[in-house]
Amino acid sequence: MTKSLDESLSYFKDKILDCIKSKKSIFVTTHIDCDGLTSGSIITKALIRAGANCTVRTSKEFSKNVVESFKTDSRDFHIVTDLGGGFASELDSTLGDNWIVLDHHQIPDKEIDNQNVINAWKYGIDGGVEVCAGGMTYLASMALDEKNSDLSAIAIVSALGDRQDQGERKSFTGKNFEIANTAKEQGLVDIDLDLLLVGRETRPLPDALAFTSQPFIEGLTWNRDACLSLLNSSGIKLKEEGRWRVPAELNEEEKRQVIESITKFTSGKNATEIMSELIGYTYTFPREDNRSFLRDGREFSTMLNSCGRINRSGVGMAVCMGDRNKILREGETILRDYRKMIREYMSILSNERWRISESETCIMVNGEDIVPETMTGTISSLIAGSPKNSGKIVILRTKGEENTIKFSSRKSFGCNSDINLSEIMRAGAEKFDGIGGGHNAAAGAKITKDKLDEFLNYLEVNVVNVSSTSSSQ
Ligand code: C5P
Numbered sequence: 001m002t003k004s005l006d007e008s009l010s011y012f013k014d015k016i017l018d019c020i021k022s023k024k025s026i027f028v029t030t031h032i033d034c035d036g037l038t039s040g041s042i043i044t045k046a047l048i049r050a051g052a053n054c055t056v057r058t059s060k061e062f063s064k065n066v067v068e069s070f071k072t073d074s075r076d077f078h079i080v081t082d083l084g085g086g087f088a089s090e091l092d093s094t095l096g097d098n099w100i101v102l103d104h105h106q107i108p109d110k111e112i113d114n115q116n117v118i119n120a121w122k123y124g125i126d127g128g129v130e131v132c133a134g135g136m137t138y139l140a141s142m143a144l145d146e147k148n149s150d151l152s153a154i155a156i157v158s159a160l161g162d163r164q165d166q167g168e169r170k171s172f173t174g175k176n177f178e179i180a181n182t183a184k185e186q187g188l189v190d191i192d193l194d195l196l197l198v199g200r201e202t203r204p205l206p207d208a209l210a211f212t213s214q215p216f217i218e219g220l221t222w223n224r225d226a227c228l229s230l231l232n233s234s235g236i237k238l239k240e241e242g243r244w245r246v247p248a249e250l251n252e253e254e255k256r257q258v259i260e261s262i263t264k265f266t267s268g269k270n271a272t273e274i275m276s277e278l279i280g281y282t283y284t285f286p287r288e289d290n291r292s293f294l295r296d297g298r299e300f301s302t303m304l305n306s307c308g309r310i311n312r313s314g315v316g317m318a319v320c321m322g323d324r325n326k327i328l329r330e331g332e333t334i335l336r337d338y339r340k341m342i343r344e345y346m347s348i349l350s351n352e353r354w355r356i357s358e359s360e361t362c363i364m365v366n367g368e369d370i371v372p373e374t375m376t377g378t379i380s381s382l383i384a385g386s387p388k389n390s391g392k393i394v395i396l397r398t399k400g401e402e403n404t405i406k407f408s409s410r411k412s413f414g415c416n417s418d419i420n421l422s423e424i425m426r427a428g429a430e431k432f433d434g435i436g437g438g439h440n441a442a443a444g445a446k447i448t449k450d451k452l453d454e455f456l457n458y459l460e461v462n463v464v465n466v467s468s469t470s471s472s473q
């Protein structure tokens, strides 16, 4: 029989206490994105606090090879976070009972009764929006010791990184909401309704306005000069002590002036929609320095994503686990490099039109030889975020290592397709001996190169040529 969430968490606790008592070493394997780095850090920190002997590493995906590597590993017990869905039977046969998966990805039915799989969906929790791996590891850490409630702050960063802030005005729902409230009660986070400009703590005001693409404001988004002149004419002070001011420094009156100028600029056109997207909940960590990229939850999550995506996961984990010395400088450089790379890839993709094929409901993008494998998710999310692609499904592909092709798919804003991308990617990959899965609106797959044509045909039939329905999701 399937355990309840509480029963599973206490099962987890018993297993860990047994490891500690019998001096078994624990190996944590986690994903490279923001949710992976945060969940890996949360559980590792809780294990260290509990006195466990443990080490942690990251992996860009989970596969039979990763399970194989466990076979020869000298460590006794394995915890897998933000990865591992669909591999329960392999883990059982390789590791016996010495493993636990803490995750939020959709899993095949056959895994529901496996007690070592502690996955949100089993407990009626929507792992797409109500909790992510960071939240699941936070719950596990609380089962070990309630003193771990300070880790709730990092769990907020996970949920922001996985874009689970999908409630009204970018609020959280479900477990995420509860976790954010715990952090708030402890004074670890301030949750405010504010202007949602990208780079709240670090970007000069005109850049922040220009880089904010949700909402997309015709004439302002991506146009720094226009943003600068709008802000100048609004009368607010843009510089202070010889440096640019950042959005977090605006007072209430100045925010009102910015809103008024934007409304004037758009001559009232779509004003209600623009304002409803421009104002939402912000998550600020008051213990971090002003103008640090760790102070705003969304900027923190971008920094972590950038670490994993350019193979510097260790830096991101160190920051999550509390390192605040030289490592912060490294984080800043990584974030800068990451943003530059994104601009380069996006510019090539938009110039080389042959890479893009579009149907009424879907955009297929060939990113081979341009987009590195680790960046496919970032780039497909960005393409899906562009207003000209709204309503469509985006599928980006690129080359992976060892003759593989990696696919990353996203539903864009306003996409009302009934297709569940997680199911499409998992079933398709399985059909052609690959691996795939994820969420309804964001999923990926990997196949070998020789299966590419067949896989593209499969997508053609099951996604590209499927007309969208009017049902909402
Ligand atoms: O592996 P994982 O669940 O952590 O990754 C989910 C990915 O999907 C994240 O990169 C997140 O930003 C992206 N996502 C998205 N749009 C959504 C939900 C998730 O781009 N609506």
Ligand code: C5P
Residues within 6 Å of the ligand: 061, 082, 105, 376, 377, 378, 380, 407, 408, 409, 435, 436, 437, 438, 439, 442, 443, 444, 445, 446
């Ligand atoms: O790689 P990408 O960001 O597109 O992945 C989207 C989502 O699909 C993530 O949550 C990722 O963990 C999941 N995924 C998966 N199996 C794969 C590839 C991606 O579960 N083979």
